[in-house]
Amino acid sequence: MDAVRPRTAASGPRRRRALIVTAALTAGADLALWAAAPGAFRELPPAYWMMAALAVVADARPHPLPGRRVSRVILPSICFTFAIVLAWGFVPALAVQLVAVTVAGARMRHAVPRSVHLALQHAAGLGAASVVAGLVSWRIGARPDLRDAALTCAAAGAWMAARHAVAALVRRWTSERRTRHRRRARADLLGTAALLLLAPVLLVAAQVSPALLPLSLLALHAVHRMVRWAGESERATRVDPLTGLPNRRALQSTMSERGPDRQRALILLDLDRFRTVNDALGHGAGDRLLARVADRLTAAVPRHDLVVRLGGDEFAVLATRVEGAASARRIAEHLTEALSRPFPMDGTPVELTASIGIALQSGRRDGATLLREAETAMYEAKERGDQVAVHGPDAAHASPERLALLADLRAALRAEPPGDGIELYYQPQIAIATGEVLGVEALLRWRHPRRGLVGPEELLRVAEPTPVMRLLTARVLDEVVAQLADWRRRGRPLRAAVNVSARDLHAGDIADRVGGLLRDYEVPADLLQLEITESALMTDPHRVLDTITRLDRMGVAISLDDFGTGFSSLQHLRRLPLAEVKIDRSFVLGMADDRGDAAIVRSVIGLAESLGLRAVAEGVEDEVTWRLLAAAGCHAAQGWFHARPMPAAELAGWLARHRPVRPGVLRGPWIPAK
Structure with missing residues (x-):
């Protein structure tokens, strides 16, 4: 598939009709020129006819540039017609240019409007160059000097300005979309200038011997290769090599x-x-x-x-x-x-x-x-x-407020050095059977300079649908692993759990990032646990499975967070390399009063036990819930009943004061109030 193919090219019978119509228009225009100014064609030297023939031959191989516009083409004939306009005037040059444009249009399979458009551009360019030459009554002779070189440059500049002015007017009249590609413009300018400034060299060669003129085809071939290389280079940077589509x-x-x-x-x-x-x-x-x-x-x-x-x-x-x-x-x-x-x-x-x-x-x-x-x-x-x-x-x-908050968060994450108010709090996870601290969960807080403390729910709701989430996860992982290394050096190793989003798991490089951090900080992999949600699994289970399998092989434990609130949970428990499931707080908070919530909690605990997984209850806020979870056989719990989330410095003091206490287990059957 060619991503830069012209989309208005004629084909089949239409192409033949376009060629016939264009040739007829060209013949008519040349006859009109001959009739209007017959003197312009009298006593033209052999060099003129040689250049005319070479112009037509050269345009059998035009130089198309990347793009869809008709103006994105360089006709090799311009070096000959420009030389003709400098030596013998506008009318002889225009007659040759019209024939050359017809040949180029046939070669590129242009429709009639495109060929007419191209002819108008080059006619305008020749006219502007003729005006510049006429203003100083100037023709290049057999012995050109610096004045001739300066006037040639001026005429070439007028040629290019007039051509592009006509192209701009036609685009405006036809509502053609404007494109501005600097690399394409450079290739167009360089190729056109090289051809136009070749004209005085051709005239000097013609003065010596017209037989030297065919040698110019070698120079034209070099220009053709240069323009073609520029086009291929541009296309390579803008086209997907596998599909041929733009990239x-x-x-x-x-x-x-x-x-x-x-x-x-x-x-x-x-x-x-x-x-x-x-x-x-x-x-x-x-x-x-x-x-x-x-x-x-x-x-x-x-x-x-x-x-x-x-x-x-x-x-x-x-x-x-x-x-x-x-x-x-x-x-x-x-x-x-x-x-x-x-x-x-x-x-x-x-x-x-x-x-x-x-x-x-x-x-x-x-x-x-x-x-x-x-x-x-x-x-x-x-x-x-x-x-x-x-x-x-x-x-x-x-919403404007949320977009502003997202912009502030992105700026805070990229601030150097970090002084952005983003903090990590840690909430202990307690073994229900023994009362010992099994580990902590890292929870995010952000002290916004104007809005104050922004909670984790709002923070994740703003960041998770955007690429900012990956920046946030990278920041959290780096700080948590550094904190794990510090606790380990102090003789109190703790396991820390970090939440990761669907976007992190889909990226695929999170396993490499985690592995690199564990090596850099010399932290054992079993001290880090990643928590994923069921919604992350639902988006693309196969891609997520590949990522968490790599993490599991590294020794990083995987926890399924908010269990019971998503879909296909049993399938995930069967297929994924999980270490624990976390019972969502919405069930735990209501289990003392709601028979349905209590049944769900007991079922999840039993299912986890049968699959060899830990069951961790979130949102434990009172002693009754704590005892009920113990009666149901839950492995661990976290919530305000034992400790609120706290900074690492406060956690050290809390750990020093904590005394493991086993809960009293409720005896006999338990039935909620409703």
Whole structure:
């Protein structure tokens, strides 16, 4: 697939008709020139006719540049026609240029409007150069000097300015989108200047002997190679080599170029369970599948929209003609329908689904913001189990207050040195049977400079749907492992549990980060425990399983947090390398008064016992609940009944004062009040 192929090229019968019409227009224009100024063609020297023939031959191999506009082409004939305009005037040069443009248009399969557009540009350039030469009554002779060199540069500058002025006017009249690519502009400018400034050399050669002129084709070949190399280099930096689609850099460039005159939507797709294809069929089959996904997405969107491969199994569609969230949703649903058809792979039909996030343009937000919002919406879709989610001004996470808080958090995490008010508190976990401290859970607090203390729930609600969550997790892991090393040096080793999000597990590099921290601080892996939620498992179980399996093999224990509030819990308990389950506080708080909550707590404890897992109860706030958990056989508990979360310095004093106390076990059957 060619991501930079011209999309308005004629084909088949249309191409032949375009060639006939263009040739007829060219012949008519040349006859009109001959009739209007017959004297301009009288007594032209052999050098003119030699240059005319070489101009036509040279344009059989034009130099296209990356891009879709007709102006993105360099005609080799301009060195000959520019030389003709300097030596013999505008009319003879224009006659040759029209024929050369026709040949180039036929070679590039241009439609009639594109060929006419190209002819207008070059006619304007020749006219401007002729005006500059005429103002000083100047023609390059057999013995050029510095004055001739300066005037040649002036005429070449006028040629390029006039050509691009015509191109800009045509784009404005036809509402063609403007693009500004600096690398493309440099290639265009350098190639055009090289050809135009070759003109006086050709004239000098013609004065010596016209037989030397064909040697100029070698110089033209060098220019052709230079322009082609520039185009290939540009394409390589902007095109994904596997699928042929534009890459992330091309998307960011395109989003920064297009103005806010029309609403657009960025639709980000992440393939679900793609890793299973690589595991089952091999990476070669996975690569072929990605290429077929790219083809299907390209076929499913209008030609004016941009399909991009961001990397891995992530794709994006930049829809440029949307009327709001409903319109963008319809495009996303059309994409999911296109992907829902099985992909035949070596005789095996492969089913694929995708989680899709949509971000809508609002004002003059930059492309990076739009991409970040689409990624946030995509993760929301994964977490909710939906296929499509829209990031918009009505979303709770998009409120101005929350966005401001997120910006402050990002700045605080990147502050050097850290003095941002982000603190870790530690809450002890107590063994119910013995009353001993088994470990602690690290809990996040943020003292905002204006809002005061921001609790962990609000902090995670703001950060988790965004890439800031990974910065936050990295900061917490670094501080917790450093604290574990300090406790170990002081002779009081403790196990610490850290919560990680779905975004951290999907990234895949968290295992490498944890392993590196444990090595750097010389902390045994069994002193660190990571807590994951069922919602993290639901988004992409296969990717999460691969990550936590690596962590388990390192010796890091995995705890399933908020057990009972998600879905497919039994499947997770059976398949995942877990060490414990944490009973959600919503069940523990009500177990003394609600028969249903009590039954759920007892069932979870029994299930964990049968699977060889620890059961830890959260939210234990009174002695009655503590005793009831002991009666049910729960292994450990944490809550305000024993200790509130506290900074590391206060925890040391609490540990010194703590005396293990076994709870009195309730005798006989226990029935809640209601």
